[in-house]
Amino acid sequence: MTEIAGNILGSARKLVCTPVNRLINSIDPPVIVLVYHRITTLLSDPEMLAVSPDNFRTQMQYLKDMFPIVRFEEDWAKTAKPAVCVTFDDGYADNALEALPILEEAGVPATFFVSTGTIGTRSEFWWHELERIILNGQSLPPRITLDVGRLKRTWATGSVSLRQEYFREAVQLMTNADTLSRNDLLNQIRATAGINAESAGDTHRTMSIEELRRLASSRWATIGAHTVTHTQLSTLTTGAQRAELETSKRELENWLGRETKVFSYPYGRRCHYTQESIALCREVGFSKAAANFPGQAHRWTDPYQIPRHLVRNWPLEIFTEKLRGFWTR
């Protein structure tokens, strides 16, 4: 779709959706669920996952002053006013080290959805490794060819913009790969840079088990599951999906000594999970699941596809403006 056609469609949708959603909100006060990933300051953040501690503090104080704040796992049926819910995905160490003190200080509860595969390993998610290999000055051959399924794909790496293009396309390929193909691609990408295995830094590590326990012991924090390997569920067989859900739930329960009742889908758009994933969530014992597309949660919203709005590193004036849009978008 061209950009102009996209803009026209976007404006048309806004013209229809905004008044309709406003009317619906007046009948049933919605819950707006926000999703964060990291609270820290990074030198490089191509995925725009980090919110600075200062911006996060201001955002939380504003929410606390302006809205009722509900917990993700609660029953929202009796919510009498429009309310906000704060969630985190992935399980970064900064959730425990930087986000938690701010949440405690502001008195805002949050639910942290954690991928268990990297917890306690000091390892990073694959997208940070790609960032280090492709974007951060590593010497690379001028042309890179990777086996992608049965095809060969080639990228040039001779300039910053070419490397950015290679990075974007590699992220896309790996997001859409099952676990085996993704590991195969990662190994090929490592080999092109002369790296044999993961060489994690400290900046992007996930929580240790101790940090996770500390986070879970706060009365302001709830821990939910986010699979083991952070793989797109729609690429997996039924058995592999079930294993991702059950194992992450069980590992969290073993570490924390309490039931894990809620879940969020990796990547979380409608194409990233299936009706089968939803059925499996229910079967393994989750009572709610969070998706990752914008929308308002109402009494009639599917509890296994709760929409969420992604928050970026916005100062207060942009945050308040975006939030106004979240009630109707």
Ligand SMILES: [Zn+2]
């Ligand atoms: Zn995630």
